[in-house]
Amino acid sequence: MSREERPEQERGASGPLDGPRGKRLSRREAFRLAGAAGTGLALGAGGMGVAARGSRAEEASPDAEAVPFYGAHQAGIATPSQHRLHFTAFDVVTEDRDELRDLLREWSEAAALMCAGEPVGDVGGAGFSPYLPPDDTGEAIGHPASRLTITFGFGPTLFERDGEDRFGLAARRPKALAPIPPMPGDALRPELSGGDLCVQACADDPQVAFHAVRNLARIGRGVVEMRWSQMGFGRTSSTSRQQETGRNLFGFKDGTNNLKAEDERAMDRNVWVGLSEGPGWMEGGTYLVSRRIRMLIEVWDRSSLDDQEKTFGRHKVSGAPIGREGEFDAVDLEAEGEDGEPLVPENSHVRLGAEGGESILRRSYSYTDGIDRERGQLDAGLFFVCFQRDPGRQFVPMQRRMAENDALNEYISHTGSAVFALPPGAREGGYVGEGLFAGA
Ligand SMILES: C=CC1=C(C)c2cc3[nH]c(cc4nc(cc5[nH]c(cc1n2)c(C)c5CCC(=O)O)C(CCC(=O)O)=C4C)c(C)c3C=C
């Protein structure tokens, strides 16, 4: 039952969080109040104690940490990458197209609130029925917005699955939204791949990202089911010139030669879908490809520095191309060493990334999912995420070159794969994906 459908007396007369005199308090206001009290403040007489963690209250200004949900493009693509990721793919379990559309509307409303640092509904408090579960699950109370972004996408199976036009949307499927073809060396696990819908939640605080996904899953109960989920840390790709380049789990700077959001022409050329390529509802959107890539860090740790640098084609500490000094020095694919061999080896990762001339926006995160008991090794790696106008012309040829020749293949294994169409951003009062349903 949505907040609007619930009777007033059940909801509690006073909204999301109740202040000392029954005044409605947003999560942000509660955060400020609790911060002012230093050690946290018990709010409301309805049994709900709100206590901000003292250090957080001192260190952050919640307003400055909110990224607007509404806009021409969805946030979480070109906006500066945060430190944490919680990505979830869902399968749609309803057959009712109106239920699907209503869910997208509810998801956008909830996302806008959470990105502003607000709860998605009642968290309890004075006047709230003790016999009902609160609308918001509450674990983000006292946490600032933390630059939370929530990005929604549609998988190919939403439009057609096993030849079935499930929601009357098959004719509206973008041509560019095609499953990623099998690649040499793939070790893909179906339970970590695909999905009808995706939610990418990024934030500087893992609890805020978790709260976002959990509440969207809760709102979607009966309409969607979670298919797979991936948490990430230590952003490996900077998406803005203002950000330092992060390091991946192999210890190398990752994201040096990434597209940067400030380069709007390059973003238009490579990332944002234009009007001419269609369909109209995707204009200003993009396509996301995700690959869960296990990194065999124990094997890597036994390889020499020279091997490691030749594998990428860059120096480890500085991040400079082999033979150069500065991280941002140009990669010269023609340069040769004294032995006449290319300085950036033929099978090095950066050569294979650059050679075809395609460009993608990378926005990946490291992950660790405990231990691989069979091998007694850490199950850790890279949750690779990239955005582009057409995966078939950008990610696919690049990945094929890498899958066939990359020196890095000795140390990695692709275990998950998915592709999603990310519609443009929503205007205030609208919802993400509105164009897909309009007039259909
Ligand atoms: C198909 C696309 C790519 C996959 C998959 C991929 C996996 C992957 N990458 C690293 C680490 C680094 N990648 C770097 C550069 C780089 N990678 C890709 C594409 C994919 N990477 C591109 C297009 C580029 C840029 C090439 C160029 O034009 O120079 C680098 C170097 C620094 C940088 O520019 O980012 C590193 C390091 C890992 C560990 C990995 C899989 C686990």
Ligand SMILES: [Fe+2]
């Ligand atoms: Fe790479």
